[in-house]
Amino acid sequence: MSWTDERVELLKKMWGEGQSASQIAKELGGVTRNAVIGKVHRLGLSNRAGSGGAAKPAAQPKAKPAPKPKVEAKPKPAAQPAPKPAEASVPTAPRPMSPARRAIIPAGQPLPPQPSLNEIPAEALAKVSEVEKKAKKLSVMELTEKTCKWPVGDPATDDFWFCGLPSQPGKPYCEAHVGVAFQPMSSRRDRRR
DNA sequence: CCCTGATTCGC
């Protein structure tokens, strides 16, 4: 496969959206994530910051005879994506509300285990709501072994989707959701004996 | 081990 205009465009688009190189590669097909990253660099958009004063600091000494001279600077400009101003308005429920939905699901779909929304730290919930804002909002079919399967919204409405963010290896949820889903059953109770 | 992006360098 070659980098046609369209493919490059898609690459730019996805990279701009914050998609990972592997995801982009997978989407494009015929290329590896390395190819994508390589291209990204060649295109000069390695840094997702883009505008502003993205200072490319370290000027490589040109030449790397030493097998492992890990002497690279670690520029972490922490580019905070300027929150896109007002994105229309959500038709139905602008406020997805926390996962405080009834634990009842019409069909016995192979949904992930219902999180025990008993005593979840407010902070964890806050984190989740935060995360849900940038969730990929996947449908059941789009879920893979590596996407967060945390359900959001009411399955009986259109306002239902799955988190879809990268899940923790071995876990069905992303980090944030793992936090609330895998609460260590009651703090007290279980007495070792 | 899973993943991420970054860099190098032979092609």
Next chain:
DNA sequence: GCGAATCAGG
């Protein structure tokens, strides 16, 4: 220009 191999880190 391309991208596998490698590196460095979470």
